Amino acid sequence: MIEVENLTKKYGDLVAVKNLNFKVEKGKIWGLLGPNAAGKTTTMRILTGYLPATDGKAFVANYDVFEKPNDVKKIIGYLPENVPLYPEMTVHSYLSFVSEIKQIPASQRKEHIEKAVEMSGLEPVRKRLIKNISRGFKQRVGIAQALIHDPQVLVLDEPTAGLDPAQIIEIRKLIKSLKGEQTILLSTHILAEVTQTCDGVVIINEGNLMASGSLEELTASFKEKEGVVIKLKKGGKDVLSLLQKIHGVDEVSHADDEFKIEWTKGKDMRDEITKLIVDKELGLIEMRPLAMNIEDLYLKVISGGVAQ
């Protein structure tokens, strides 16, 4: 649904986005993840037709963004990082203005506005001036604006930025509820957001693509080591050295009463470890697989040039 090929954007000498490639399938939610100034907003602005790219191609629903900007603009909904609101308008008149410039036929406008208001939970503030409503509601007006014309593709730039935890959860719920009908690309620098809402992720840093793929694919490919975390009744240094002596174990570390045991991917050391625990009567309380989560992945990507 969204396809980016060798996308490059330069502002003078500054390269904001460099040879970016990624693909988002229909009906999926993808996260565009990266630290600040990574090029997330620039990428989204190019996709929505706000900025032209210096080089490369971008397609939304098979329309070339540069050759058919108007076709793309009709099927894309965009929530910029700074929500574009007119403070002097009421929520309703704002949505009605947006519905006009998004070419919704006059006969269907009312219906579309009703639907957007209902989906984004704006009923309580509908008659109020935008300048008088809270940050959370403003964000929702932004989302309502983005999805008022039933776009096939939604591009959301940091949809939860600046909201309180309860509001963040609500916005996430709203985004998740759109899944299936719409293809969504959202940017964020919050890791939890990706794990909780997204199917896949594109990680960029300083304009370079660091990694992209579905969450499972990525975590699997980055996991060079496997391991377990065990909790024992007995602890101490002698237990540590016992564990280290197991043939095939690369690394054992311990924190509090838990031991983290790692080995190279492919082997399975769980039998040996269990055997040792039973033989030495160490008293197993808990054993769980060591999961490489998105946070590890992200930090790894950002800190150390894991290029794919």
Place this chain on the structure above:
Amino acid sequence: MKNIWAIFKKEIKTYFTSPIAYVVITVFLVLIGFFFYSLIWWFNSQSLQMAQNPYSYQQLNINQMVYSPLFQNMSIILLLMIPLLTMRLFSEEKKSNTDELLYTCPISINQIILGKYFASLFVLLAMLFLTGILSIFTFAYGNPELVPILNGYLGLFLQGAAFIAVGIFFSSLTENQIVAAVLTFGTLLLFWILSWASYSAGGIWKGVLNYLSFIQHFDDMTRGILDTTDLVYYLSFIFLGLFLTHSVIQSRRWR
């Protein structure tokens, strides 16, 4: 056309839900009212003086003695007021990031510019229309000629329309409204006084400066002359202003 209408409606709403339009129109009307009052008062005293002399009494002409100077005054006040009407048109969109909404909607830059332009023209028309109330008195108690008055209003409208085109252009250049207003005002004033330089200029420059200046063209119109040169002058001014605005917006996005 529908898109232009949508932008037009939005701008009109912004003009009339914020105090801008009311303040500008009110101040304009108060000043014009004052000028009108003093001109009428002066005309009145002249009439009383000349009542003894039947010949010069015949020469008294309300169109020349009241309307001509009134139109001159109105155009100077427009020069002061129009930068305030146009300063926010594009700069505010940029400042509040709403340009990102406009430029990612299926609507062209030209439609946005025209929508905004027509909205300002509408406010200008409202200002001029409301000054028409003054003419109720002159027509009730005197016998001015209608055609030169209408011609003067047409001149004011064209001049104001040219001013607005300049204002829109400067508004697209900056996100600071004050900067936009000051640049507009400075430019308009410069074009106004350009003909002064023609006194000292020689040869072809004299004609060029005179042609470029607002004064010459506007004088014609207040005196009841409708010349195609003047029409062409104003229309090309408007076209150039809007064209440059389009170029600025287009180039910003490509930078």
